[in-house]
Structure formats: C-alpha cells, structure tokens
Amino acid sequence: MDDISIKNNKKHSKNKKNTDLLIVNNIEVVYNHVILVLKGVSLNVRKGGITTLLGGNGAGKTTTLKSISNLLASERGEVTKGSISFENIDVHALDPSQLVKLGVIQVMEGRHCFEHLTVEENLLTGAYTRKNNKEVKYDLERVYNYFPRLKDRRTSQAGYTSGGEQQMVAIGRALMANPRMILLDEPSMGLAPQLVKQIFEIVSQINKQEGVTILLAEQNTNMALQYAEYAYILENGRVVMEGSAKSMRDNEDVKEFYLGISGKGRQSYRDFKQYRRRKRWL
Amino acid sequence: MSLSKIKNIPYGKNIIELKNISLSFGGVKALTEVSFEVKRGEVFAIIGPNGAGKSSMLNVINGFYKPTSGKINFAGQERLQMEPEFAAKSGIARTFQNIALFKGMSTLDNLMTGRLLKQKQNLFMQALYFGPAEKEETFHREKVERVIDFLDLQSIRRTPVGSLPYGLQKRVELGRALAMEPEILLLDEPMAGMNVEEKQDMSRFVLTANHELKTTIVLIEHDMSVVMDISDRIVVLDYGKKIGSGKPEEIRSNKAVIDAYLGVSND
Amino acid sequence: SADLKFPMLVYRTGAYAPNGIPNADGFVDYYRMINARDGGIGGEKIVFPECETGYKTQVGVECYEKHKEGAMVFQPMSTGITYQLIPKATADGVTIYSTGYGRTSAKNGKVFKWIFNAPATYWDGASIAIRHILKQNLGNIKNKKIALVYHNSAYGKEPIRTLETLAKKHGYKLMLLPVDHPGQEQKATWLKIRKSRPNYILMWGWGVMNSVAVKSAASIKFPMENFIGIWWSGSENDVLPAGQGAHGYKALTFNAPGTDYQVHKDIKKYVHDKGNASGDGSHFGTVLYNRGLFQAMVQVEAARVAQKMHGTSKITAAMYRDGMENVNLDAARMEQLGFKNFSPPFKNTCENHGGSGLAAVQQWDAKAKKWNMITEYMYGDSDVVDKLIAEDSAKYAKEQKIALRCN
Amino acid sequence: MSVELLNFIETVLNGLMSGIMYSLVALGFVLIFKASGVFNFAQGVFALFAALTLVGFQTGQVPFSHLINELFGTKLHHWYPEIHSFLAIIFTIITMIVLAWIIERLVLKHLVNQEPIILFMATIGLAFVLEGIGDLMWGSDVKVLDVGIPSGGSEWLENATIGLAAEGSEYYGMYIDVLNVWATVIAVILVTALALFSQYTKTGRALRAVADDHQAALSVGISLRTIWVFVWAMSGFIAMVAGIMWGTESGVQFSLSLIALKALPVLILGGFTSIPGAIIGGLLIGVGEKLAEIYIGGLFDIGAIENWFAYFMALVFLLFRPQGLFGEKIIERV
Amino acid sequence: MIYKETGQYNSNYRSDHAIFPLMQDKIAFSLLMLVAFLFVPFVVDSYWEKAILVPFLIYSMAAIGLNILTGYCGQVSLGTGGFMAVGAFSTYKLMTTYPDLNIMIIVIISGFISALVGILFGLPSLRIKGFYLAVATLASQFFLVWLFNKVPWFYNYSDTGQITVSERTMFGVPVTGAAAPPYATYLFCLVLVVVFGFAAKNMIRSKIGRSWMAIRDMDIAAEIIGVPPLKTKLTAFAISSFYIGISGSLYFAVYLGALEVTESFDIMAISFPVLFMIIIGGLGSMLGSFLGAAFIVLLPIVLKNFMVDLVGLSAVTAKHFEITIWGLLMVVFLIVEPHGLARLWSIAKEKLRRWPFPY
Ligand SMILES: Nc1ncnc2c1ncn2[C@@H]1O[C@H](COP(=O)(O)OP(=O)(O)OP(=O)(O)O)[C@@H](O)[C@H]1O
Ligand SMILES: Nc1ncnc2c1ncn2[C@@H]1O[C@H](COP(=O)(O)OP(=O)(O)OP(=O)(O)O)[C@@H](O)[C@H]1O
Numbered sequence A: 001m002d003d004i005s006i007k008n009n010k011k012h013s014k015n016k017k018n019t020d021l022l023i024v025n026n027i028e029v030v031y032n033h034v035i036l037v038l039k040g041v042s043l044n045v046r047k048g049g050i051t052t053l054l055g056g057n058g059a060g061k062t063t064t065l066k067s068i069s070n071l072l073a074s075e076r077g078e079v080t081k082g083s084i085s086f087e088n089i090d091v092h093a094l095d096p097s098q099l100v101k102l103g104v105i106q107v108m109e110g111r112h113c114f115e116h117l118t119v120e121e122n123l124l125t126g127a128y129t130r131k132n133n134k135e136v137k138y139d140l141e142r143v144y145n146y147f148p149r150l151k152d153r154r155t156s157q158a159g160y161t162s163g164g165e166q167q168m169v170a171i172g173r174a175l176m177a178n179p180r181m182i183l184l185d186e187p188s189m190g191l192a193p194q195l196v197k198q199i200f201e202i203v204s205q206i207n208k209q210e211g212v213t214i215l216l217a218e219q220n221t222n223m224a225l226q227y228a229e230y231a232y233i234l235e236n237g238r239v240v241m242e243g244s245a246k247s248m249r250d251n252e253d254v255k256e257f258y259l260g261i262s263g264k265g266r267q268s269y270r271d272f273k274q275y276r277r278r279k280r281w282l
Numbered sequence B: 001m002s003l004s005k006i007k008n009i010p011y012g013k014n015i016i017e018l019k020n021i022s023l024s025f026g027g028v029k030a031l032t033e034v035s036f037e038v039k040r041g042e043v044f045a046i047i048g049p050n051g052a053g054k055s056s057m058l059n060v061i062n063g064f065y066k067p068t069s070g071k072i073n074f075a076g077q078e079r080l081q082m083e084p085e086f087a088a089k090s091g092i093a094r095t096f097q098n099i100a101l102f103k104g105m106s107t108l109d110n111l112m113t114g115r116l117l118k119q120k121q122n123l124f125m126q127a128l129y130f131g132p133a134e135k136e137e138t139f140h141r142e143k144v145e146r147v148i149d150f151l152d153l154q155s156i157r158r159t160p161v162g163s164l165p166y167g168l169q170k171r172v173e174l175g176r177a178l179a180m181e182p183e184i185l186l187l188d189e190p191m192a193g194m195n196v197e198e199k200q201d202m203s204r205f206v207l208t209a210n211h212e213l214k215t216t217i218v219l220i221e222h223d224m225s226v227v228m229d230i231s232d233r234i235v236v237l238d239y240g241k242k243i244g245s246g247k248p249e250e251i252r253s254n255k256a257v258i259d260a261y262l263g264v265s266n267d
Numbered sequence C: 001s002a003d004l005k006f007p008m009l010v011y012r013t014g015a016y017a018p019n020g021i022p023n024a025d026g027f028v029d030y031y032r033m034i035n036a037r038d039g040g041i042g043g044e045k046i047v048f049p050e051c052e053t054g055y056k057t058q059v060g061v062e063c064y065e066k067h068k069e070g071a072m073v074f075q076p077m078s079t080g081i082t083y084q085l086i087p088k089a090t091a092d093g094v095t096i097y098s099t100g101y102g103r104t105s106a107k108n109g110k111v112f113k114w115i116f117n118a119p120a121t122y123w124d125g126a127s128i129a130i131r132h133i134l135k136q137n138l139g140n141i142k143n144k145k146i147a148l149v150y151h152n153s154a155y156g157k158e159p160i161r162t163l164e165t166l167a168k169k170h171g172y173k174l175m176l177l178p179v180d181h182p183g184q185e186q187k188a189t190w191l192k193i194r195k196s197r198p199n200y201i202l203m204w205g206w207g208v209m210n211s212v213a214v215k216s217a218a219s220i221k222f223p224m225e226n227f228i229g230i231w232w233s234g235s236e237n238d239v240l241p242a243g244q245g246a247h248g249y250k251a252l253t254f255n256a257p258g259t260d261y262q263v264h265k266d267i268k269k270y271v272h273d274k275g276n277a278s279g280d281g282s283h284f285g286t287v288l289y290n291r292g293l294f295q296a297m298v299q300v301e302a303a304r305v306a307q308k309m310h311g312t313s314k315i316t317a318a319m320y321r322d323g324m325e326n327v328n329l330d331a332a333r334m335e336q337l338g339f340k341n342f343s344p345p346f347k348n349t350c351e352n353h354g355g356s357g358l359a360a361v362q363q364w365d366a367k368a369k370k371w372n373m374i375t376e377y378m379y380g381d382s383d384v385v386d387k388l389i390a391e392d393s394a395k396y397a398k399e400q401k402i403a404l405r406c407n
Numbered sequence D: 001m002s003v004e005l006l007n008f009i010e011t012v013l014n015g016l017m018s019g020i021m022y023s024l025v026a027l028g029f030v031l032i033f034k035a036s037g038v039f040n041f042a043q044g045v046f047a048l049f050a051a052l053t054l055v056g057f058q059t060g061q062v063p064f065s066h067l068i069n070e071l072f073g074t075k076l077h078h079w080y081p082e083i084h085s086f087l088a089i090i091f092t093i094i095t096m097i098v099l100a101w102i103i104e105r106l107v108l109k110h111l112v113n114q115e116p117i118i119l120f121m122a123t124i125g126l127a128f129v130l131e132g133i134g135d136l137m138w139g140s141d142v143k144v145l146d147v148g149i150p151s152g153g154s155e156w157l158e159n160a161t162i163g164l165a166a167e168g169s170e171y172y173g174m175y176i177d178v179l180n181v182w183a184t185v186i187a188v189i190l191v192t193a194l195a196l197f198s199q200y201t202k203t204g205r206a207l208r209a210v211a212d213d214h215q216a217a218l219s220v221g222i223s224l225r226t227i228w229v230f231v232w233a234m235s236g237f238i239a240m241v242a243g244i245m246w247g248t249e250s251g252v253q254f255s256l257s258l259i260a261l262k263a264l265p266v267l268i269l270g271g272f273t274s275i276p277g278a279i280i281g282g283l284l285i286g287v288g289e290k291l292a293e294i295y296i297g298g299l300f301d302i303g304a305i306e307n308w309f310a311y312f313m314a315l316v317f318l319l320f321r322p323q324g325l326f327g328e329k330i331i332e333r334v
Numbered sequence E: 001m002i003y004k005e006t007g008q009y010n011s012n013y014r015s016d017h018a019i020f021p022l023m024q025d026k027i028a029f030s031l032l033m034l035v036a037f038l039f040v041p042f043v044v045d046s047y048w049e050k051a052i053l054v055p056f057l058i059y060s061m062a063a064i065g066l067n068i069l070t071g072y073c074g075q076v077s078l079g080t081g082g083f084m085a086v087g088a089f090s091t092y093k094l095m096t097t098y099p100d101l102n103i104m105i106i107v108i109i110s111g112f113i114s115a116l117v118g119i120l121f122g123l124p125s126l127r128i129k130g131f132y133l134a135v136a137t138l139a140s141q142f143f144l145v146w147l148f149n150k151v152p153w154f155y156n157y158s159d160t161g162q163i164t165v166s167e168r169t170m171f172g173v174p175v176t177g178a179a180a181p182p183y184a185t186y187l188f189c190l191v192l193v194v195v196f197g198f199a200a201k202n203m204i205r206s207k208i209g210r211s212w213m214a215i216r217d218m219d220i221a222a223e224i225i226g227v228p229p230l231k232t233k234l235t236a237f238a239i240s241s242f243y244i245g246i247s248g249s250l251y252f253a254v255y256l257g258a259l260e261v262t263e264s265f266d267i268m269a270i271s272f273p274v275l276f277m278i279i280i281g282g283l284g285s286m287l288g289s290f291l292g293a294a295f296i297v298l299l300p301i302v303l304k305n306f307m308v309d310l311v312g313l314s315a316v317t318a319k320h321f322e323i324t325i326w327g328l329l330m331v332v333f334l335i336v337e338p339h340g341l342a343r344l345w346s347i348a349k350e351k352l353r354r355w356p357f358p359y
C-alpha cells in the first residue's frame, strides 16, 4: 500500500519533471461561467507510458481530457485556475490544431465521426496534418489491418455505420495522425469483448513499439489497470487516489468498487440488492 | 391494438415472434433471415460482434426500420412491419445506443415525455391549465417522481440533460422508457461507458423492472458478465445472421459463438 | 418655442437612398439658405430635425410621434408613410404636405383638411402622359398599346384607375406590368414587352427599379422617346447607368432641372460657399435636388402666408395649415422667391389642395448628360380625374365619418 | 418555325441566363455551408460590399469621407483619379481576404460548435455590420460599375435568328443579354474548379469534415481558423463576381444585397451542399420562374408571380427530395 | 446570497410546477403587473404608446408565436410577415363586413383564420427540415403578400391596395383609429398579451409543450416514444400562426391604422426582426420573447436618440452607425450567450444566488 497516497488538498510536488511529458497542475474548470466541474486536478503523465484516469460517471474524466486538448472552449467551458503543460509548453496558449501538430490527439467520447464522409475519408482526415502521402497510405493499411470490419465498410458514409464501427473509425482516425501522445476517452465503449481486448493490445503495441504516450480515461477498470502503469482515480472533480496500476489492483476499495470483486470473488450482477452510497472518499 | 391484448398473454408465452427477418440498405445486408421469439416476462439478450445487426433488430421491432422481408408476430397478430407510433401505443419502449434524449429539456421533462401517451386533456384545457389539466399533470408527475426515486435521479431533476455526463444520460433514458410503464422494454447497450459499480446499479434497475413490474426486457450488451448474469435467454447474431441461441450456459459453451464473438475466455 | 419646426422624414439609407439623398439635400440647403439670408421666416429661424426612416412605415410613425410636438408640417417622402399619417395628422392637427405623391384624392380639401399634395397628383400625371401621347399621334390613339410598368405597391398602383378610365375614353389598350420591390430583376417584364411591342410605355418606378427598367428598355431597343416615366422616375440616377442607351427617355416633371436660377445662386452664396452644403454638395441642381428646393420653398411660403394672415410671426400648427391652404405662387411671386420659370404657378384653395395639376415632359440627352424640357406645362384630363377624386374621397369620408368643409 | 415556338425558346434561354445570375450568388452560400455548416445570410451584403469596394477603388473614393467630413469639417472626396479595373479588382480581392480574416477573428472563432441557427443569426448580424460599414465607407448613392464587361442585347443572335420565323410573320429576332453570357462562362469555370477542388483535395475533405462536426474536426487537427478564413475569402471572391455582374446590370446600391433572396430558392432546390447543384438549381429556377411569369402570369393576367413561384417550385422538389436535388442525404438514425 | 431560495419548500407537485415557484419571482411579477395595469395607463403619452409600448406588446405577441414554432417546436420559420398579413387582412375584412362586431372578437377570429392558413403552410414540415424548411417557409411569405396585393377583394377594391382602419370602441372608448387615446390602445394590447401569454406558458408546461420540445430536440426519438410528428408540428404551426395572426391584427388595427401589404409585411420588416427577437431573447423561453421584443423595439430608438440628440451626429450617419452597432450587438450577444437574454438573466440569478461566492 505504500505506493498509494490518499490525496489531501495539498498540492503535490514531484521531482520526476524531466520524464513527464504532460503536467496538469491543479486545474479548475468551469462550464458556462457557473458550473464548477474540476476542483483542483493534478496529473503527471510519463513520457512513453500508459497512464489511466478512472472514475465514475460525471467524475470529470472527459473534462480533464478536453482541457488538455483545449477543446473546452467549444463547450463554453474554461480552465479558470492552474496550468497544463505539454513538454513545458503551456497548452493554454495553443489551438487544438497546433496541439495536434505537436503530436497530441484526442479520441473523443461518443465517437464524433464525420457523418457525411465515408469511413475512408474519415480516416484520412485523421492524417490532415501530415504531409507524406506514402506514410499516410501505409498507416491507412495498418488501420485496416487492425479493424478489418472498416475495410468492408470503407465506402459507406460513417453516419450509417453501427455504433461499434464508428468507435473503430474514431480510434483509427486518431492513429492516422501518427501522434506522440493519445488522449483516449473510453475507447472500449460499445465494442464487442474481443475487440476491447484487441484495442488494448493495439494501444499497448503502439505504446511499446512507437513510444506513443497514452492517457486513457476508462470505465473498464479491469482492462485499464492491466495495461496501464500508473492510475489516477477521479471522483467528483478531484483526484482522490493515485498510484501504480499494480498497487491499485491490490487495493481493497478499488477491488470492490471498480473491479466488482469483493472478498468472495466476483459477485453476480443478479445478486446486488442493496443500494450503496458512492463518493466514499469525500 | 389495445394494451389489454398484450396483457392477456400469459407470462412465459411468446409476445414477439420474428420470422425470417431480412433487412438491407442498398448493398449492405444488416440482417439475413433472422428468426427468434421473445417470451413475455423474460430478460432476453441479443449479442454479437460490432455491426452484426443487433441495433437494427431493435429498430425493426419498434418499427423504425421496415424489414425487407419476413414477418413479425406481435401479441398474436402477424404483420410485415411495425409503425413507431403503434409500437409506442402498444407498450414498447426503448433506449438507444447513441443516446437519444431531448437535450434541451430537463431530466424531469424528459421523463414526463414518457407519459405523453397517457395524457388525455385537450389543447384548450392545457392552455387554461387550471382544473383538469393541472390535476392530470400532478397525477403524472407523481408517477414520474416514482421513477426518479427508483433511479436515484433526484439531484438532477432540473438539470438540462445535454450537460449531464454520459452515464447519467443513459440512466435518464432508461427512466424515460420506464415512465412509459412499458410492457416491453428494448435496451440498446444501456451499460456502455459505465464502471462496474454503475453497471451493478443498472442491472439492479433492469432486474427490478423485470421482477416487480413484470416488464419484458430485450437487451443488447457487450459486457458478457452482465449478459450472462441477468438474462434468461440469449440470441447471438453475426454478420446479420443468427448463429446461436439459448440459455446463457449454452451460449457460453457454443463453439460458433466463441469463435465469432466471445473469444477464448471472457472474465 | 418661437422657432418654426419643419421636421424632415428622410431616407438616406436603404433601398431608396439614392433618391432620398438628393431630395433631402435640396430641402436642407434651402432651409439653410433662408436662415442665412433672411434670418428665417419673418424673423423666426427654421429648425428642421432630420429623422431617418429608411423608407419604412413603422419608422415613419416613430419619427412622426417624436417630432410632431410643435411641428408645422410633415413631408413624409413616401406614399406608404403618407397613408399612414393621414388619419393621425388629421387627429393631431398637423399639416401633411406630400408634393406630388401620397394619396391622390387628398387633393379634395373638403375631405382632407390637413393634407396637401400640390402642385400635381399621380392622376394628373397619368393623364398628362396620355395627353402627350395623344398630341404626338394627332389626337388619335385608338388601338394603340400602352404598357404601364409599375412598382408593385400602393405608389405604383395609383395611376391604374385613371389609365383604365382613359383607356375607355381614348380606346387604347392598357397592359399592366407590375415589378416587385426592389426591382432588380425585370427580365420577364421586358421579354413580355419585347414580345407584345406596346407603342408606349409609362413607368411608375422608384429606386433601382427605374434604372434597371431604362437599361432593359435600351437593351431590347425599345424606342426611348416612347418611354415616359412619372416625375419620380426621371432623375439622373435613373438614366446614367444606362449610358447612351438612355438617350431620348422621357419623364414628367413639375420643376426644372439645372442651376440657372436665382435660388441656386443664393444657395451657392449663403450655403455652399460657406461650407455648409448638405451632404457632399454633389447633387446640386439635379432633378430630385431641385424638387427638394421646390418642396421646401412651398413649405416656407406657407409659413409666410400664415404669418401674414394671422399677423404674428409665432404661428401655431393650425395657423400654418391656413397658410398652406392659401398659398398662391403665381409667376410674379415665384420670381420674387428666385424661382422664375422654375415651375408652373399654382395656388391652393379650401377645396383644392392639389395645386394646378400642371406638369411638363422632359427628355434625357445622354450625350450632354442633361434633361431638356420639351413641352409646355400641361393640364391633365380634369373631366376624368376630378370625378375619380370625388368618388374616392367621398368613399373615404363615409368610411371615416368625416363632415365636408368649404361649404 | 412559328413565332410562338421562337418566343418560347427565347423565354427558356433568358430563364437559363437569369438562373445563372442567381447561381452566382447561391454558389457563395453553398461554399460556406459545405465548409462550415453555416448558412451565411450575409452573402448578399457581401456582394454589395465587394461591389462598393470595387467601385470605390476604381474611382479613388476616400473611404469614410462622409463621416470624416462630418466630424472634422474637411472636404474629402477622391484621392486619385480613376484606375484600371484590373487593379481595382485585385485590391478588392485583397479587401475580401482581409474581411474574411476579420470575420474569423471576431465572430466565427467564438461560435465554434454552436447550433446552426445561432451561426445563421450571427451572419445576419454580420450582414447589418457590413451594410452599415459599407454605407459609412462609400456612401449610399448609386454608383455606376463598369469593369469592361459588355452588356446589352446581342446583335449577333438577333440577326442570326430573325430569319428563322416563318415567312410573313412579325418577328424581331431573339434577345439575349451579352452580360449574361459572360456570367454563364464565368459561372461554369467557377463551378468546375470548385467542384473538383472540394471533391478531390485534402482541404476539400477537411471542409466537409468541419461542416459535419466542429469539435471532431478540431480534435483531428484541422485548424478551423485557416479553413474558415479560406472559405470565407473564397466566397468573398464569388460575392465580388456576383457583385460585378449584378452591379453592372443595375448599378451598385443597397438593393444589391437583396439578391440573396433570389438565390435562396436556387439553394434549396439544388441542395445546400452541392456546388453543381447551385448551377442546376439556378437553371431550373430561372427557366421555371420566367416561363411561369410569362405564360401562367400572362394567361391569367396575374403579374409578378415569379417571386413566390420560385419558392413554390423549390418546395415541390423538396417534397420529393428533402435535401434538394443534389444535397447530401440527411442522415436520420437512432 | 441575495437571491435566496433556501427555506422555500414546495410541499406538493402542484406548487412545484407553478409558473413562478419562487417567492421573489412571484412578487416581482405581481409588481410588474400592477405597474403595467395601474400606473402606466395614467402616464402614457402618444410617443410612448406609438413608438414603444404598443409595438413592444405587438411584437411580443408575434415573438411568442414564433417562439412556439421555432424555439419550442424547432421549426425555423421565415414566414412570420405572411401570417401577420393574414391577421391584418382578416381584421380588415371582418371590420368592413361586420361593422357592429366587437373589435376583441374580430381580433380573435383573425387569429383563428391565421391558424388555419398556418396549418396549410405547415404541411410540408413533415418532410422538409432545418434550413430547407426555413427557406421553404419564405414561399408562404411571398405568396401571401402577393395574394393580398393582387386580389382586390382583400382590400375592398381600393385603388392602391391600402387598407385603413375605422374606429372601434371597447366600453365606449375608441381603441382603433386615430382618435383612440394612448391608454386605450395600450391596455387593449396589454390585456391580450397577458391573457395569451399565460395561455402560451400553460401550453408549454403541459403535454403539448413537451411534445413540441421532444420534436425539436430529436424528432425520431419523439416519434418512437409515441409523439405523432405531423400532428404535433401542425399544432405548433396552428398555434404559432394564431398568435402571429393576432399580432398582425393589432399591428394593423391598433398600431399602424393604415397599411399596404408589400411594404408593411416585407420579410425585412417583419419576418427577420421577429426571428431576431426570439434568438436574441432566447429560443424556447417565454421571458425571452418579451426581452427580445423589448430589445429590438427599443434598441434602434435608443441608439438613434442617443446619437442624434446627444452626440449630435446627422441623422444619416447616425443611421449608418445604428445599423452597424445593431449588427455588432447581435453578434456580441450571440457570442456572449448563444441562448439569449433569458439565459443571461438566469445566469445572473444563479450568480446572485451564490453571491458572494463565485461558484
Ligand atoms: N458542456 C457542459 N456544460 C455543463 N456541464 C457539463 C458540461 N459537460 C460536462 N459537464 C458536467 O461536468 C461534470 C463532469 O463531466 P465529464 O463528462 O467530464 O464526466 P466523465 O467523468 O467523463 O463521465 P462519464 O464517465 O459519464 O463520461 C458532470 O457533472 C457534467 O454534468
Ligand atoms: N440506415 C442504415 N443505412 C445503411 N447501413 C446501415 C444502416 N443501419 C445499419 N446499417 C449497417 O448495418 C449493419 C448493422 O448495424 P447495427 O447498427 O445493427 O449493428 P450492431 O449490431 O448494433 O453493432 P454495434 O454493436 O457496433 O452497435 C452495420 O454494418 C451498419 O453499418
């Protein structure tokens, strides 16, 4: 348990600065000028690692990712306090497109495909910032290899593909950008089990082989903790717990609430009768 | 068709029978000759890989897609296709894979839309409001409040649903369907994007609706533990074709299903 | 206050601004000249707040309400606004002077106590145009085809009844061709004209509609001398865009163009040379500018008459009306005012608020870029027009339960 | 040939030509809609503004002279005598690019990801601003625009067709305005270029992506700013072309901005998202409305029906194809 | 914590569903009504009446109408001018045909006639959506205006197509015609606006209102939960046109008194301004309809008076500035708060509630 620190409000200071690709420092996010959603979140994402962000619905995972990729403005949200830096560049000063040029790309929650473009055109827009056509072509083939289903549907308009297919398009599109860091927002949502596994395999593969840094927001805690090296748990806009993935897996609370394993092993979904309070750490 | 006709079907008897349903869009065959039946009062799951045609199947059942061929027997009456409005009136409610809530309205109003079919006051009375219309509103409001209590939505009653987090939206959508007091509830991936704890909650809601309100449930879900745990029977689709059906245990050991969908293990 | 307030409803913006601007400039320069040269009217300065209407009725109402307090006279500068203000001004006791536009039957002073439209009405205009055509054809226009191209609004429809009545009288065939606001697109209209080859075209147009029509006529090679516009379709703006093609186009007018009049010299001396010209001064002497001078002059003259009648320089709105009703601008008086030969003489009476009804035809010389008067001032067909006016005003009097005056 | 038939052909031809004039305006709408999902109501005012600016440059008018004169009592008019129209056009294009840049900076940037109707409204606001500024800058009197494009009836066609009518019938030859012929040529070139561009280039693809989903476009690194400045400048250019054509015909003045209303039926008939649709739609509407005005209107003596007739025609087409003839299918899924 | 709601509990769903659940709002609204009914009539002069109050009330009525259709039911319409014309000409015809009919009844019948026309022109909305529909509604605008201009029966064969109102009284006081005193026209409009304002609010918080919003937010899902799309949309068209028709009737009979169709019901004169009203005010907000109408009626007047009377600019320069500023303000408002003035107001309330804490 030594790896885990239950957070208190003290601003945490770490001295692994040089290895951190992304540093989120105590940010506050407000939507619509009145709704305070993040209340001081700090994260460090190690270069070349997989870091995961866990937490229930409404914890603020998506918001955190959007504030990193600077997509908040388009939702009438803003970072009112704290700072985010990517390779010591202040993210706040950048356009989302400049961030993509720097190599940070986000896979948005809820797919967000370009409905009227075909599957292939969708994938190609992912390579918008790239110049080398040959490489793009190569990457396109690679994505089709990962998701053969997409190859079948390459000429359909994305708006008419199934939920899972759209999710594949969204992930494939991000891969096409040849990024240095991917912000993945619930990549496994709506995917069939073997595909979920495959997605995580792909993620860990590009992480290992190409050194792409991954920040992963996931509800599938089990999977996320298997592949990630470091994890943060968000609750209600605050980081309530952080630590190495391994130590998280062993934590009793995490086991019970995020992995669904209590002392007697996994309980059947049929047997939950009582309603339990969430937000235990608050 | 009146609701009472459906209510006359004994539990455990077929309420929907789908016979050789095929559906294609241009060149894409979403469903090919799929047949199965749903029994009244059961939890019935449809599983299969992405793009297998599961959502399309639900759309056929509630009339949003018209099958290219095949027949639907609903509560003893055979027809070529359903009409959405008819389906709603006959007690079929559903949730959607890509959340289809009314984004500009509050949670409460969203749930109240579930009661629309049951509200009878005419336009003039509504404009007048005081008197019968108000009484009716209050009556339905009480019903809806029960759903709100049940799903634990009190704190977001007045929040516009557009700004709710994904998981809560799913829950509100379930609430809207429940507010219709449906006979049959079609759920399209209700637990996508939830963590274990939230899935536990959702399962409990679904099961309670099934046990206590006796609602027939048709469920699409990719989380195998949930499906195996809570459903009574399962049908498996792959590339628009049915490749297996049966009780959860049978499915778990069905070779074709394992190859096409489950992979080697699923825990 | 002692000042004489002549509020101006102008439109220097919007679709009709190109016409509104020179016209308003004429007013302003004239008032400024009177203030500078004579120190006002009978010692009272003229104040003339501008209120921009953009040719929009609702704004006209607002302007009227804003300025009606203490106002002597309103010049609505739009047929729509005039209709709008007729009942209001009548109730409020404010004079409306719609110079050659507005409601034609307001000429009948027995019914319209507060409304004046001298020196000529649209119906006069229509019949004068026909008279001109008659003259050219030695009095016989039986079976000739005459087309009316008109702005599809109250203004444009004004002459229709008269022309129909005259058609019965003279036996010509009338063809009606409405053009919708703003009149940018008239292809169909001119194809029709090209196909059916009317002998003459009359036009009741305004704004861009005029210039497009003139241009289209030129481009289908319609003989321009057979194309006659009302006095609102005869400004430089309407013919210049068509270039040489517009040569020979005719329009009615009740005032002369050019700058050879005493009033222009005075304006030059007292206003322009002092750097007080309205706008950039570039419209000096144009048709609509000169009309503005004329309109302003009548309004000023009415104030003088009122002052004389009532023996005070501090007249009220009611006294002003009396002045307007007794305006008598004969040739001598015109000359005194610096308007010698500028416009035909006219006088208002209790029964007649519409002046003389005289107008002349002018023709555009595209080479010299100027309008030339080619006829004497003529009367309209009063047999026809007077009857129509009597009918229309009687109907109005009955609807609004107005008792007749001047008996 | 009988005179009737010749007249009919003439009407059709002229209808086609008017249609092209509408298309020129509609094209600007389509471009912006396709590239950002914005229904740019300001397109008409764009055309006016461009034409005003063009004339202003050409004649060397001092911008804001009225205002300056009024405030400081100066007497500014012109700062140089007339310059060649080619130069003036270049200056105007530069102005339109700057304008696009300003619009992006001040307006669009802040409205990313908003509902289409909000963006639509913003463009109406923009229309007012441009109208006001255009007036302040160049004054609101009529200006004659002449960049050397010939106009007026075509003698050649008239002479060539005059003999076609049957012996003894009264026929004067066919009429067509040369200006419209020029407009057609230019429109065809523009449409071809734009259609190829948007279908086959990377940027073209990005444009369509932006129209679908602003946020997602941002997330893949498409710079909305660049795209928007680019398309708005492009449609500024098209507006200038439209402004030249219409301005040559009717002089440059406020009414020019109202041509947007003539382009709208063309737009819905052809489909908001289709560049060729703008042309085909224009042709159909042009022919339809002229035939209606001359034949139906003439038959029952009910003039001036072409305005609503165009809309009705578009409406009837829409009942069969709700996305217009060539528009992208409206995706309806749950 | 100025705007406090703590301590106010609604013990039943009835009071929870009231129009003004909070005490502060109730009091404020009652005060407003008191002032509007018992104070303003005694002080109003004809400038305030004709330039501000009556147009404000009439445009509010139209804005409520359009808000029902566009803000609540999601069908963007640019045909407002046409439907107002229907109201105006119905009123004219009814007035001249039945000289003894009470003006209030005439106004309401005019509303019903517009509703019928609205249904007719609403039919295409089943198939046509979004901007396609918006543009298509211009068909009704152009057609109706053309019709009232072309067919002389509508303007009793007058030479020019102008229609003029005759005097009508309520309780012995004229409310139409030039002799109507300012307080009478004002009260006449106010009563109609208040009564129908409440009716609209009631519809919106009942079944029909929720059906409209469901159609607006996601028509497919609405259909699937049993909202009949055609019927719901047509009801919206009918009711919206009813309100717009009434406002057109008042516009003619009470406000202008005389008009001519092409000019007074031009798209630029009516359809667009009313659309601005509901967007600036707030789509789908009753309060927004009023705020928007007030904004659009007042702004030009305030700007004009400010620039001409205070700054001393010439009328024309002032007008150019007015147009520019007007456009700028519109853009700025949309940027600051795309959901309109009504949302700004509620954010302000929210802030007050939390005051002195920022969130
Ligand atoms: N556009 C918005 N406007 C207002 N509030 C918002 C908006 N987006 C999110 N929120 C609020 O911010 C909080 C955090 O939302 P967020 O989407 O970041 O959660 P999440 O952790 O991603 O949840 P989920 O797992 O359901 O996706 C929620 O309470 C939500 O209501
Ligand atoms: N309206 C449509 N037009 C064209 N193709 C469609 C349409 N609806 C569905 N399809 C296609 O039919 C196939 C089945 O789609 P469906 O949405 O039913 O899949 P699914 O089983 O629900 O998949 P997932 O688990 O990914 O949601 C997919 O390939 C999809 O692209």
Ligand SMILES: [Mg+2]
Pocket (backbone or CB within 6 Å): A061, A062, A063, A109, A185, B165, B166
């Ligand atoms: Mg999320």
Ligand SMILES: [Mg+2]
Pocket (backbone or CB within 6 Å): A162, A163, A164, B054, B055, B056, B097, B188
């Ligand atoms: Mg699906």
